[in-house]
Amino acid sequence: MFETYETAWCPGCGNFAILASLKDALNQLGLDPSEVVISSGIGQAAKTPHYINVNTFNGLHGRAVPPATAIKLSNKNLTVIAESGDGDTYGEGGNHFIHGIRRNVNIAHFIHDNQIYGLTKGQASPTTEKGQKTSLQFNGVIAEPVRPLFLALTMGAGFVARGFAGDRAQLTELMKAAINYNGYAMIDILQPCVSFNKVNTFQWYKERVYRLPDDYDATDFSNALKTAMEWGDRIPTGIIYNVPRDTYIDQVDFLKDGPALVDRTLDPMEAKQLLEDFI
Amino acid sequence: MTPSTSLMTYMAQKSNQMGIVVEQVEDEIAAINMALGASYAGVRAMTGSSGGGFALMVEGVSLAGITETPIVIAEIQRPGPATGFPTRTEQSDLRFIIHAGHGEFPKMVIAVRNPEDAFYQTARAFNIAEKYQIPVILVSDQYLADYAQTIKPFDFSRISIDRYLDDGSSIAEDEKYKRYKLTDSGISPRLIPGSVKGQVIYVDSDEHDEYGHITESAEIRTNMVNKRLKKEDLLRQELIEPELLGKDNPEILIVSWGSLHGPLKETIGKLVNEGISIGALVFGDIWPFPTKRLTALASKARLIVDLEQNATAQLDGLIRQEALISCDKKLLKYDGRMWSPEEIYNRLKGEVLNV
Ligand SMILES: Cc1ncc(C[n+]2csc(CCOP(=O)(O)OP(=O)(O)O)c2C)c(N)n1
Ligand code: SF4
Numbered sequence A: 001m002f003e004t005y006e007t008a009w010c011p012g013c014g015n016f017a018i019l020a021s022l023k024d025a026l027n028q029l030g031l032d033p034s035e036v037v038i039s040s041g042i043g044q045a046a047k048t049p050h051y052i053n054v055n056t057f058n059g060l061h062g063r064a065v066p067p068a069t070a071i072k073l074s075n076k077n078l079t080v081i082a083e084s085g086d087g088d089t090y091g092e093g094g095n096h097f098i099h100g101i102r103r104n105v106n107i108a109h110f111i112h113d114n115q116i117y118g119l120t121k122g123q124a125s126p127t128t129e130k131g132q133k134t135s136l137q138f139n140g141v142i143a144e145p146v147r148p149l150f151l152a153l154t155m156g157a158g159f160v161a162r163g164f165a166g167d168r169a170q171l172t173e174l175m176k177a178a179i180n181y182n183g184y185a186m187i188d189i190l191q192p193c194v195s196f197n198k199v200n201t202f203q204w205y206k207e208r209v210y211r212l213p214d215d216y217d218a219t220d221f222s223n224a225l226k227t228a229m230e231w232g233d234r235i236p237t238g239i240i241y242n243v244p245r246d247t248y249i250d251q252v253d254f255l256k257d258g259p260a261l262v263d264r265t266l267d268p269m270e271a272k273q274l275l276e277d278f279i
Numbered sequence B: 001m002t003p004s005t006s007l008m009t010y011m012a013q014k015s016n017q018m019g020i021v022v023e024q025v026e027d028e029i030a031a032i033n034m035a036l037g038a039s040y041a042g043v044r045a046m047t048g049s050s051g052g053g054f055a056l057m058v059e060g061v062s063l064a065g066i067t068e069t070p071i072v073i074a075e076i077q078r079p080g081p082a083t084g085f086p087t088r089t090e091q092s093d094l095r096f097i098i099h100a101g102h103g104e105f106p107k108m109v110i111a112v113r114n115p116e117d118a119f120y121q122t123a124r125a126f127n128i129a130e131k132y133q134i135p136v137i138l139v140s141d142q143y144l145a146d147y148a149q150t151i152k153p154f155d156f157s158r159i160s161i162d163r164y165l166d167d168g169s170s171i172a173e174d175e176k177y178k179r180y181k182l183t184d185s186g187i188s189p190r191l192i193p194g195s196v197k198g199q200v201i202y203v204d205s206d207e208h209d210e211y212g213h214i215t216e217s218a219e220i221r222t223n224m225v226n227k228r229l230k231k232e233d234l235l236r237q238e239l240i241e242p243e244l245l246g247k248d249n250p251e252i253l254i255v256s257w258g259s260l261h262g263p264l265k266e267t268i269g270k271l272v273n274e275g276i277s278i279g280a281l282v283f284g285d286i287w288p289f290p291t292k293r294l295t296a297l298a299s300k301a302r303l304i305v306d307l308e309q310n311a312t313a314q315l316d317g318l319i320r321q322e323a324l325i326s327c328d329k330k331l332l333k334y335d336g337r338m339w340s341p342e343e344i345y346n347r348l349k350g351e352v353l354n355v
């Protein structure tokens, strides 16, 4: 139903696993392609919707979140997903990421984090480690990396998770949980870029990632903060934080009650009452 | 951003009464990208700012162009560059607005001339944006945004909401929907997501094929550029020629645009009463540029005078480019203070009529 397309990704790229998990998740949730919309930015990650049969708004670099937000507010019956890279999300789109979390519109955000700009051939992204040499930062990156999960938590996100392209089974479950979560749900997905990130390889991640234990309490905020900062020798994957929060729509009766905005009929004559203020 | 803030403030004031949600977003880039998302999802969408905020939106204008997503944008000018004179007036963004957006795609620019014009043209802008699937930009300025005037009540029965949406009937049984179907007019049937079971709608800021998928094909690229530009041929047929104030075939023809309509109306009336053969052609629709009425009047006029609220005579340049007509004289003002009828009168007397 979600079909197969020829891709322009490099053989061995982590994006293949993410795409496969996404299709599995949508299939398992029993969604029809016409009910799902993916908004994406620009980059290798952002090409994802072209390889799956769903409604797609493939907009500008850095701008996956604003259209996703508006699509959900305009038609609350659609399942809305934002799909973007680490550069897309935390660099060019950093402002929208921060304020998207604050707004808490019911969208799932899947961030393919390869810790590099893949599409543009290997410049550092905001998640590239300090000191790492790249195709542009010949002497190594000078700035500190963004810690996405920690940032999301401190902005008030109610659903924060980390996945790994090398653990498809877990990733599918995380995606389903994020889509089902009522509010903004982000998954930072570790995605090896075999062509331009020679540090964070499949092997590198495999040696470090571990699934959060079953008895991990995803409702404990201070523990979540600690877990979100865990990086280096051991990297946790799974749902790091998951608590209910009122969504944007929940807080606005006009949006919450009645049909989706797209299904409402408008009559210009209704606006005539506004003229009375002036008479 | 001042002086466009009153748009948001007014809607916020009316939100409970009219069922409006006002959300102040992080920046103008978010604003236009949200508006485009909303339009894609199937509701009518508009955003607005002043020059600085509009500058941030410009990549989004281009996105509207290639994705063929209808959108209305209000640009309420103030004197620039940069922060300029935040609370004063100018008409210096005309060229910027007309050329806003990298790449080549059709757009429409309407300069509103007075409150009534603003009302009817805004409604028209939405219909045109949806008919041609293009960005339509309404241009105003601080003066027009902030003044009060006694006018006749607006006629709401003149307003219609024309959506031009497809219901899926154009798609054959086993066919997949083509968002960018090549047609004679260049306009493709527009479907909204979720409206037809089994059909999905791809829009893409990359060059795309008829389905909306990324392409590198030279042939498809050429076809898509032609498709988008072709829409402008039809758009030109919708243009409203500029309004002529004063004498029917004046010897002295003033050319101007936008909010100068008010002060010019008063001044021209006074000069006509003095027996002077003078008229002012005030442009509302300004891109694509309507040339018919101007060309006809210019051929009979003895003197053509450009009068604007900027330093570089932007309308004069546009007229030379689009109508191959040169103005004989330019009256310009760019001190941030609106042209008053007296000032127009005195400068016309001093620099045009009595020389
Ligand atoms: C405004 C703008 N700036 C820069 C670019 C060029 N650009 C395209 S993708 C990209 C970064 C890609 O990195 P990332 O978002 O991490 O995606 P990846 O390719 O790694 O999946 C850049 C800088 C652009 N398209 N638009
Ligand atoms: S450059 Fe990297 S991210 Fe892009 S397709 Fe190749 S491996 Fe994947």
Ligand SMILES: [Mg+2]
Binding pocket: A043, A085, A086, A087, A112, A113, A114, A115, A116, A117, A118, A125
């Ligand atoms: Mg990347």
